[in-house]
Amino acid sequence: MVIQIGPVTLDSNVLLAPMSGVSDLPFRRLVKAQGAGLVVSEMIASQAMIRQNVKTLKMATNCAEEFPMAVQLAGCEPEVMAEAAKLNADRGAAIIDINMGCPVKKVVNGHAGSALMREEATAIGIIEATVNAVDLPVTLKMRTGWDDDSRNAPRLARMAEQAGVRMITVHGRTRCQFYNGRADWDFIAEVKDAVSIPVIANGDVTTVDDAKTILEKSCADGVMIGRGTYGKPWFLSQVIEFLRSGRRVPDPAIDRQHAILRRHYTDMISHYGEVGGVRMARKHIGWYTKGLTNSAEFRSRINHIADARDALEAIDAFYGAILEGQEAA
Numbered sequence: 399m400v401i402q403i404g405p406v407t408l409d410s411n412v413l414l415a416p417m418s419g420v421s422d423l424p425f426r427r428l429v430k431a432q433g434a435g436l437v438v439s440e441m442i443a444s445q446a447m448i449r450q451n452v453k454t455l456k457m458a459t460n461c462a463e464e465f466p467m468a469v470q471l472a473g474c475e476p477e478v479m480a481e482a483a484k485l486n487a488d489r490g491a492a493i494i495d496i497n498m499g500c501p502v503k504k505v506v507n508g509h510a511g512s513a514l515m516r517e518e519a520t521a522i523g524i525i526e527a528t529v530n531a532v533d534l535p536v537t538l539k540m541r542t543g544w545d546d547d548s549r550n551a552p553r554l555a556r557m558a559e560q561a562g563v564r565m566i567t568v569h570g571r572t573r574c575q576f577y578n579g580r581a582d583w584d585f586i587a588e589v590k591d592a593v594s595i596p597v598i599a600n601g602d603v604t605t606v607d608d609a610k611t612i613l614e615k616s617c618a619d620g621v622m623i624g625r626g627t628y629g630k631p632w633f634l635s636q637v638i639e640f641l642r643s644g645r646r647v648p649d650p651a652i653d654r655q656h657a658i659l660r661r662h663y664t665d666m667i668s669h670y671g672e673v674g675g676v677r678m679a680r681k682h683i684g685w686y687t688k689g690l691t692n693s694a695e696f697r698s699r700i701n702h703i704a705d706a707r708d709a710l711e712a713i714d715a716f717y718g719a720i721l722e723g724q725e726a727a
Contacts, residue, residue: 399641401435401596401620404535404564406466406492410435411620412609412638413567413598414627416470416495416539419678423459424665428658429627430464432635435620437464441497443510444473444482456669459489466492468537472500474509474520476527487532494532496525496563498540498554501573512573515554516544522557529562537565539600542585545574549585552592559593567598567622586616598622606640613641629685631658652690652724656717659686663710672706683713691720 399411414421414429416438426437439457446454460467469491473479483494498521500511507513514521529536538558543549555566568589570581581601590597599618603609604626612621627633636647650658662682667675680701687693696716703709 399620401565403493403537403596406535408435408466408620409433410638411598412634412641413620413622414438414634415600415622415624416441416468416497417624419681420624420628422457422666422669422678423461423464424662424669425631425682426464426467427461427665428631428662429634430467432632433638434634436466436468436493438468438470438495441470441472441500441505441511442482442486444471444475444478447471447482447485448478459669460491468493468495470495470497470539471528472497472505472510473524474514476523479524480527480531483528483532483534483536487534491534493535493537494528495537495539495567496528498538499567499569499573501541501576506573512541512544515540515550515573516548518550518554518557521554522561525558525561525563535564536562537567538563539567539569541569541571541573542582543572545572548572551585552588555589555597556592559595563595565596565598566593567600568616568618570599570601570616583612583615586612586618590617590619596620600624603637606637606646609637609641629682629688631662652717652720655686656713656721659683659713659717660710662686663713667706673704676704676706676709679709687716690716691723692716 401408401411414434414437418440421440430437442457469486471482497511498514505511542551568586570583570586586599596619598620599612599616600622603623609621639645639647663679666679670678683700684697700712
């Protein structure tokens with residue numbers, strides 16, 4: 399299903415969620431190559447973007463292979479959000495996404511993220527300032543509300559549409575739920591009923607059946623997937639095919655998984671440098687290898703390797719042993 403966000407056309411309605419420490423350039427590029435309609439950057443603090451420190455600029459870096467790509471910004475000051483949006487427009491973003499869903503205390507205590515769902519006037523001021531600052535389409539990611547007594551997402555969505563937002567993503571939990579319990583996919587339908595712009599459903603999609611069900615229950619135009627992609631950058635392609643044809647595509651063969659992890663690892667070393675890349679890659683290696691033969695022992699060993707070449711040799715040896723075992727069986 400094609401989704402139109404202002405002048406930007408998404409060829410697929412299956413999107414990659416913004417995830418701190420995960421949806422960096424190397425990961426987005428991998429997922430985009432699998433057919434994702436849109437990939438979104440890690441959440442970037444607007445104040446840090448204005449200061450343009452090295453770490454923040456690295457988070458906002460994008461490449462032609464992942465176009466169209468959205469940069470997600472968080473903040474509580476309209477003028478700062480507007481300036482950060484301008485900077486990212488100049489750096490090649492196709493879409494600016496505003497974060498009003500992050501439940502983390504550090505963000506909420508700074509009156510940003512999901513805290514803005516309690517301050518509707520401030521939220522709309524931020525949206526209006528951002529929309530007026532750039533020619534790019536502006537989108538919004540939110541939760542269902544602050545808590546069960548104030549699930550105001552439908553009302554805020556209507557206000558956001560009137561302020562110029564072109565698409566809304568709803569994570570089916572309140573802020574006070576954090577990531578506990580189950581996402582309320584049915585409630586997202588109330589947001590869909592409230593607006594005429596595309597609505598994307600998000601939360602707890604870890605199987606292709608989840609993706610089909612969340613779309614049926616929410617009546618949303620598309621699905622955004624986050625944690626379901628951990629160690630499985632090919633998962634979105636499986637969802638896309640299942641929604642299109644009903645066909646269940648198996649995970650890639652072990653040798654292909656090895657090749658994907660190898661590319662991911664080398665891209666991370668190139669992107670972050672050896673010290674940062676080795677450290678950042680460890681969690682991804684853990685996700686890729688979870689459930690494979692002798693994976694617990696391997697993960698323990700890889701987490702203590704500081705040299706990138708040694709780590710790559712260990713990865714090759716681990717997958718090589720699995721392939722030898724398959725051939726011998």
